[in-house]
Amino acid sequence: MDTRVALLSCALQLFAARGYDAVGVQEIVDAAGITKPTLYHYFGSKRGLLEAVLTPPFTQFNQQVQAAAVYSGDLPLTLKRVAEAVFTFARENPGFYRLQLALWFAPRDSEGFQVVSSLNRQAHDILEALFAQAVQQHGNMRGRQRAYAATFLGMLNTYAAMALNGYTQLDAALVEQAVHQFQHGIYS
Numbered sequence: 576m577d578t579r580v581a582l583l584s585c586a587l588q589l590f591a592a593r594g595y596d597a598v599g600v601q602e603i604v605d606a607a608g609i610t611k612p613t614l615y616h617y618f619g620s621k622r623g624l625l626e627a628v629l630t631p632p633f634t635q636f637n638q639q640v641q642a643a644a645v646y647s648g649d650l651p652l653t654l655k656r657v658a659e660a661v662f663t664f665a666r667e668n669p670g671f672y673r674l675q676l677a678l679w680f681a682p683r684d685s686e687g688f689q690v691v692s693s694l695n696r697q698a699h700d701i702l703e704a705l706f707a708q709a710v711q712q713h714g715n716m717r718g719r720q721r722a723y724a725a726t727f728l729g730m731l732n733t734y735a736a737m738a739l740n741g742y743t744q745l746d747a748a749l750v751e752q753a754v755h756q757f758q759h760g761i762y763s
Contacts, residue, residue: 625687637698643657651754661728662750
């Protein structure tokens with residue numbers, strides 16, 4: 576494993592286990608078996624390291640959500656595909672998913688929140704566009720796209736957090752339950 580990859584791996588493990596703010600640069604370089612100047616050479620700063628840890632998985636996550644959110648007139652089917660994509664990604668990338676959730680709920684002025692907010696916004700925009708398209712078949716949803724995107728992704732993230740903490744399984748039954756639960760609110 577090369578030095579850059581080792582740093583990214585160690586940082587993700589430490590940040591996911593204890594939180595971004597609780598982990599210092601010295602602890603990261605010690606875990607990776609390198610020196611601080613090496614970390615700064617590759618990433619410039621701890622924030623640069625966090626950006627490098629988050630950006631590739633967020634890019635992959637957003638691509639998977641985008642592919643699942645292609646709307647063809649069947650909103651329940653599309654919501655099911657989105658839920659499956661989110662749950663699969665959370666299941667396959669638990670460290671990343673835990674870290675991004677923790678940072679999303681960090682104080683607004685914190686470095687971690689500032690990094691994650693723009694990356695997280697992309698998924699919201701994808702879902703907002705999905706609900707905007709669905710307005711053609713579901714006129715009662717008009718003007719609520721942003722709220723629906725936030726609510727649906729928030730619900731999926733809550734279920735993902737519950738699974739990461741051992742309270743549920745991210746399986747087909749939970750996909751059905753989540754989509755069913757969400758649909759009761761949006762069609763009324």
